[in-house]
Amino acid sequence: MLKRFFPILDWLPKYQKRDLAGDFSAGITVGIMLIPQGMAYALIAGLPPIYGLYAALVPNLVYVFTGSSRKLAVGPVALDSLIVASSLAAMKLGSLQAYIGMAILLALFVGLIQMVMGFMKLGFLSNFLSRPVVSGFTVAAAFVIGISQLKHFFGLDIGTTNSLKTLRAIFNQLGETNFYDLSIGVAAILVILGLKKLHRKLPAAMVVVVLGIIGIYFFMVNDTDVHIVGPVPKGLPGFLLPELNSGLLIKAFPTAMALAFIAFAEAMTIAKSIEEKSQQYHTDPNQELRALGASNIIGSLFQSFPVNAGLSRTAVNVNEGAKTGLASFISVIVVGLTLLFLTPFFYYLPKSVLGAIILVAVYGLIDVNYPRQLWKQQRDEFYLFLVTFLTTLFVGISQGIIFGVLFSLLLLVYRISRPHIALLGKIRGLDYFKNIDRFPDDIEQHDEILLLRFDAQLFFANVRYFENAVSKEVAKKGKAVKYVILNAEPVNYIDNSALNELQKIVRNLREKGIVFKIAGAIGPIRDILQKSDLLEVIGKENVYVRTAEAYEDCLKKMERTALQEKVSWQHR
Known part of the structure; x- marks a missing residue:
């Protein structure tokens, strides 16, 4: 039982020395990544950079003990930070301390929701976030994040978080651009891209942070010329209970729910892709919910804002050879040592450097190939992507997710209310029954049979569609049609509304001298037919195991054995 809730008890006793080198290398590398990324993502959330390091510490440590994925790297991420910023900005909190307190409270709220979902085994709910919704949201969020960092790039003081208002404000204030900030930001981007091109594994973000700090410390005579991070508290985060406020909690509930779902869906997507490649362990969705919940709950007690699995850090973790959660534990040590000894050096870090790190990171989230593929292959899902993208970009982060999920559910309802109906015909010389639109020249023609x-x-939402389709095709064939055969092999359920309508359809056809037959009904469908008396309305003699039998019986009355009849309409 303990291993179920604390997977570390499963892998730690079996730990092998040969895994240590990979775990150590990955832990150091990801730990170094976490420092500039954590500070940058705190900036996205509208928080002082130190809170990014707090979010990279305790939650990551908690996940080492509770996570079922051994290679997932947990900490602050760009999307969650953006959702936090947009949500808290809408609350119009009066001071920075109130803003920080609400961000920490939001982490507690998200963690509680995830924990409850985990114990209620609701991991399957993440399936309602389809890939077009997630992709549309991610691409739009990348644009929103990038736009939010332009103020640091241009050195402008812009209070709004709305993307359009931010762009308008930047355009209106271009004459006030701080060219020191702009030059440093552009240089940082070029250095990051250059180092990545030179070698993918180089810690490019940490390099520009160090260069930025050294440059400002030694070469800027007047530090007011550049917008810098300023004082960064030294030491590990202290234990602090979040201040509960029922009014703010009610306002934060939609955001907390969105964060809980998105974080889990994203984490499971990453975890499953890693698991499939390694085939060394199993990722339990419900335990992942509990692990993320515990990470957020305990993290909030040590001044962390909401966290999640980071895609880029996880990828580095895997590429560097991580085998177990020990890699994340080493990353925690790196962040902890930074908090204890190195935070005073971050005083001189230019904000435009952090902005550059974010811009490069979010650029990788913009996938133009996927919507292009949707446009060519599935137009309806492209429109789903587009609705999510536009709503997220121009209306809001939470609204984008809600609209995306609602639109995907509407699309699902539309599909199941108007399913595919095929007109079948027998292939000449073969016992195959295929769609006549696909094999128009190979089908036997018998006007008296509609298959x-x-x-x-x-069910209730599509039975009228079925009735209209039958009526339409019967009308097309005219008075020649004598038999309507329903190939029921794909039908796996019939509800009460559909049963009643089917009885009407059968009786209406009979009044026109047309016999209704069913072929290929599976056992559960035969049970439903019998319980509803529909079997008696259709007639047991008109129920067949195979379409070929129903078809041949229409052309020439076939005698069936007792066993054939039993198999045709047998039920529980």
């Missing part, structure tokens, strides 16, 4: 296949369950 349909309904590719979905029959």
